[in-house]
Amino acid sequence: MRIYRIDHVAQVVPDLDAQVSFLSRVFGFRPVSQWDNPAAGTKGVRLEIPGSWGHAWLVLAPSGDSSPLATWLDDHGGRPGLHHVGAEVPDLDAAIVELEERGLKVTDGVPGRWTEASLTPPEHGPGVLWRLRGPGTLAMAGDEDATPVEASDVDGPTLGIVALDHICQAFGDRDELARWYADLAGFVQVWRTADDEHPDMADLVLNVPGSSICWEVIMPRGEDSFIEKFLSRNGAAAHHVTFQVSDWDAALAACEHHGLNTFDEETGVTDGAAWKHTFVHPKQTGGVLVQLFWEQRPGVWVRSDKIPPGSR
Structure with a gap:
């Protein structure tokens, strides 16, 4: 299996707007798209990281009545945290076969588009969750119908x-x-x-x-x-x-x-x-x-x- 590139890092929070505001004001991240997809159980914002061309920071929050992100927050005592690292692979089907042959548990994503797995050795897992997609659309967080966000000025100093x-x-x-x-x-x-x-x-x-x-x-x-x-x-x-x-x-x-x-x-x-x-x-x-x-x-x-x- 080969990874073309890391696409994004995603965190889950209970308050989407507050976290996006914090990352914009303090970290200098720039929101570029947003979505609300109750069917996928997620709403979120994709933000550009200064100097990191092609890499983004995703802020995710639960949406709808049966959101897996709500379950994730419940399992973590309601605390926000890092959810997954998103990456592109050249052949998603081949990657899934490779992961399963190595004993790694591959979870359901969107067939033919993306899947999830901890890439840590199974006898020491679960470790960091990776969300893997094949070539094509960047959408892999329920953001198939994301809409652009207009950039706004930030008052005060950022971390640079x-x-x-x-x-x-x-x-x-x-x-x-x-x-x-x-x-x-x-x-x-x-x-x-x-x-x-x-x-x-x-x-x-x-x-x-x-x-x-x-x-x-x-x-x-x-x-x-x-x-x-x-x-x-x-x-x-x-x-x-x-x-x-x-x-x-x-x-x-x-x-x-x-x-x-x-x-x-x-x-x-x-x-x-x-x-x-x-x-x-x-x-x-x-x-x-x-x-x-x-x-x-x-x-x-x-x-x-x-x-x-x-x-x-």
């Missing part, structure tokens, strides 16, 4: 986001998951920390062929790791989503302006160029842990030469 950089998944063994993704969908390892670089975690980053969005895997190490706690609560789920900002001081000022509290800020220098990153709690972003990063020169924060020989 310039790209969706990567999605991070927690897993018990980073190398096991990296090998799985490489074999399943051709993901390529481009960066990793040394085993003992951090006392409570180790990570690596994979390129997703056809997409500028990368996939990070974090695993626990040592005693009392925060990742171990996360896995015990959530399983091999998405841990956070990372955005690049153009101006660090302006981004932090925007967070303060909008009442967003940041935590776990880290700074460093690589080859004489500075980089910085921090986090915003999911309670303030609509259920998604958000990481913000800035780098003085492209490629200093995540480096393709930080891979020991023989581990690619």
Whole structure:
């Protein structure tokens, strides 16, 4: 199976308008289309992510009397959160066959158009939900009859986001998951920390062929790791989503302006160029842990030469 590209990241919220307003005012996302499809049980808005051509952020909410999204929210205690990652594959039918042969559960979508599956190894699943579609229409969230949204001006500062950089998944063994993704969908390892670089975690980053969005895997190490706690609560789920900002001081000022509290800020220098990153709690972003990063020169924060020989 091959993935042409990641199309979108989708979150589910109980209040659609409030979340779209928040993402527009604070993140600088631009709504481009909207829909309300009670038959599919969903209403939503597609938003452009600055600097991420071809990638979108979808905000979904329940619609109608028997919405699967209402069930999803109920199962999550009414809390919003990341729902799925949408991606295009060259041959949907062949992808379904491949997934089923690997023991992955493929759920009903729209036959011939899209389907859903966790791509995590089945013995460790369910993990991150992927919504896969074949070539053709972008509609894969009940948005077959979406209507355009006129762009409106945003008052006040935004975070100055310039790209969706990567999605991070927690897993018990980073190398096991990296090998799985490489074999399943051709993901390529481009960066990793040394085993003992951090006392409570180790990570690596994979390129997703056809997409500028990368996939990070974090695993626990040592005693009392925060990742171990996360896995015990959530399983091999998405841990956070990372955005690049153009101006660090302006981004932090925007967070303060909008009442967003940041935590776990880290700074460093690589080859004489500075980089910085921090986090915003999911309670303030609509259920998604958000990481913000800035780098003085492209490629200093995540480096393709930080891979020991023989581990690619």
